[in-house]
Amino acid sequence: MIKVSDVSHHYGLRPVLSHIELHVPAGQLMALMGPNGVGKSTLLAIIAGLMAPAKGCVEINGLRRRASEEVELRIRRQLVFLPDHPWLPEFMTAREWLLAVGQLYEVDADRLMDHIDRLLELFQLDRQGDAPIRTCSNGQKKKVAICGALVTEAPLLVLDEPFTGGLDPSAILALRRVLKRLAGGTDVTIIMASQIPEIVEDLADQIAVLSGTRMIACGTLEQLREQTGCHGSLPEVFERLVSPQTIERVESYFNRPKA
Amino acid sequence: MSFPRHLHCQAAWPPLWASSAFVCIYAALHGAVWIINSRLPWGVEVFAPKELANLSASVIGIASVLFVLFRLFRFHPAANRPYAAWLQTTPWVSRQPLPLGPLHPVIQDVVVIGVLAAIARCHAAVDPWLPVALSLFIYLAAMTLLLALTRTRGYFLAAAFLWPALILPQVGDWQRTAILAALAAVVWLGYRSSLSHFPWNFLPSAKPGAQTSVWQTDVRFDIGELTAIKELRQLGWPYAALSPRMKSSSVSPVNALLISLLAGWVYFCVATATSAPRSPGLIIIVASLSAFVRLLLYAQFCAPSFNLLGRLSSGRLVVPGYDVVLVAPGLAIFIAFAGAWPVRLAGEHHRIVQAALLAIVFHVLLGWGPKMQTWLLTGSHRFRKPPTADSKGVVLKQV
Numbered sequence: 001m002i003k004v005s006d007v008s009h010h011y012g013l014r015p016v017l018s019h020i021e022l023h024v025p026a027g028q029l030m031a032l033m034g035p036n037g038v039g040k041s042t043l044l045a046i047i048a049g050l051m052a053p054a055k056g057c058v059e060i061n062g063l064r065r066r067a068s069e070e071v072e073l074r075i076r077r078q079l080v081f082l083p084d085h086p087w088l089p090e091f092m093t094a095r096e097w098l099l100a101v102g103q104l105y106e107v108d109a110d111r112l113m114d115h116i117d118r119l120l121e122l123f124q125l126d127r128q129g130d131a132p133i134r135t136c137s138n139g140q141k142k143k144v145a146i147c148g149a150l151v152t153e154a155p156l157l158v159l160d161e162p163f164t165g166g167l168d169p170s171a172i173l174a175l176r177r178v179l180k181r182l183a184g185g186t187d188v189t190i191i192m193a194s195q196i197p198e199i200v201e202d203l204a205d206q207i208a209v210l211s212g213t214r215m216i217a218c219g220t221l222e223q224l225r226e227q228t229g230c231h232g233s234l235p236e237v238f239e240r241l242v243s244p245q246t247i248e249r250v251e252s253y254f255n256r257p258k259a
Numbered sequence: 260m261s262f263p264r265h266l267h268c269q270a271a272w273p274p275l276w277a278s279s280a281f282v283c284i285y286a287a288l289h290g291a292v293w294i295i296n297s298r299l300p301w302g303v304e305v306f307a308p309k310e311l312a313n314l315s316a317s318v319i320g321i322a323s324v325l326f327v328l329f330r331l332f333r334f335h336p337a338a339n340r341p342y343a344a345w346l347q348t349t350p351w352v353s354r355q356p357l358p359l360g361p362l363h364p365v366i367q368d369v370v371v372i373g374v375l376a377a378i379a380r381c382h383a384a385v386d387p388w389l390p391v392a393l394s395l396f397i398y399l400a401a402m403t404l405l406l407a408l409t410r411t412r413g414y415f416l417a418a419a420f421l422w423p424a425l426i427l428p429q430v431g432d433w434q435r436t437a438i439l440a441a442l443a444a445v446v447w448l449g450y451r452s453s454l455s456h457f458p459w460n461f462l463p464s465a466k467p468g469a470q471t472s473v474w475q476t477d478v479r480f481d482i483g484e485l486t487a488i489k490e491l492r493q494l495g496w497p498y499a500a501l502s503p504r505m506k507s508s509s510v511s512p513v514n515a516l517l518i519s520l521l522a523g524w525v526y527f528c529v530a531t532a533t534s535a536p537r538s539p540g541l542i543i544i545v546a547s548l549s550a551f552v553r554l555l556l557y558a559q560f561c562a563p564s565f566n567l568l569g570r571l572s573s574g575r576l577v578v579p580g581y582d583v584v585l586v587a588p589g590l591a592i593f594i595a596f597a598g599a600w601p602v603r604l605a606g607e608h609h610r611i612v613q614a615a616l617l618a619i620v621f622h623v624l625l626g627w628g629p630k631m632q633t634w635l636l637t638g639s640h641r642f643r644k645p646p647t648a649d650s651k652g653v654v655l656k657q658v
Binding site: 011012053072 | 495566638
């Protein structure tokens, strides 16, 4: 369970998040959506523990982040964060790095080796997995980073734009199915930022929409439809929520009389 | 003639190439000086006997230092890591003698240093005590450092308190000899104590089969050692910052007290020996530099969540969760400045007051919270992203 209470944050003079309230029950997948630069990555970094918010607090399974050393370490054992741009050690092979990450999260050694094999096969890295990471393409590096998050077997996944970064269609499909199975069939709780409405519509139990430092909507797709009075697809609902003038602007763009 | 086994070790002889090198260098030096002084046509003595004696003393001194270092680096498991790695695979226990040879002086050491002393006395016209004193000094100093390396803290601190006392002008010859004897005893007891804690797993690469191949190294990847955030950096971002096994070492209250007393004591001895003038400025400089180093250590991985403009705009000038790291360095600098007044009042006892000030400053910097572990896990900061390459050459690249 992830609970965000009254979180506000700002960089210098610019406010990024204002009074954000969020609750992701155990075993659910919540998608964060919103225009670029609205604070999705900042919110995920705060949830993941990379930064302390200027105001408010985050609770993970009832434990408050940074409350004490013991509590923070307990939270860290339960949660893994995949940033939008992870940094990987170039001279390790993917397999070695996954092994090290799994050990960091105290995954049983035999299970870990087996899990790594299955992950490398799933993301078609079985041949590239034993070569140094520096020889991987950008998409392959992103796959390795995703495998790193999955190999930890953490019950809470915080994923920032997991479907971007040059992933090929088969990897997108694989990740989509894996996340669906994890959130649906197990008690894994997932919060992810994504800009791809089709994927969010397919995967998310709840959708939170950020706009202009505030959270303007949070709930199931049906609840968002009710809130906006729009019974179309997620892109239409999203458009109504975030930028209701978009259609008018598009019309105006095309209908402007030629000089 | 046979010597007791523990006083005799054939392996303690210096290698033949090293002995030959010494003979060649010494002979070449004297031969060259003889040729320059007596066989070249300019007819004046280029090297005075005193200059030749100084050169000979340098060669003999360097030889005795190298011999002591050879003994330590060959026979001390903490200085000879392949030896430590091999020793770990054997059934050796600390109450047994070390299999390669002892670290205490044996008859071979006496012969080697004796030969150097004889050359100094009979041929080089140098004080024969030079190689003896120099080898004793190097032996005790290196053994003291090895106590620190093997984390034999109590004995190391005891030795560290004894060393500065040797330079005090009030100490006479007999007292100096007694201090040296005490130092030797402390170093020896500490060495035995350190052996009883072997293997020293905190020493890198002191493991059997280290670095045989890249693959083997990584299969043995021991996460237990990668607990400090600096070491975790090789796992990439953000695992280094968010590690569930983060464990950063900190100075215990007792160690903080002892180290700060040691700093004061060292200052007192050096200031007394050099007749340092009354100068609170030195304490201020030391306090400021030490405070800066402490701040750097705490801030190298963690930046404020929001900057000064953010503080001004939000009206939150003080962020207790972050500003707590500024308290100890600020207090240390304040104490150093405020200490100028009692130093002036202390008259001829100013060195005692300055030493006490330095001890207090160090105690504040070492002993005052937050502990590094507490700071990393609970501070109101944001973790900095890593640079593209760290000091160990492990390159991290953004995906």
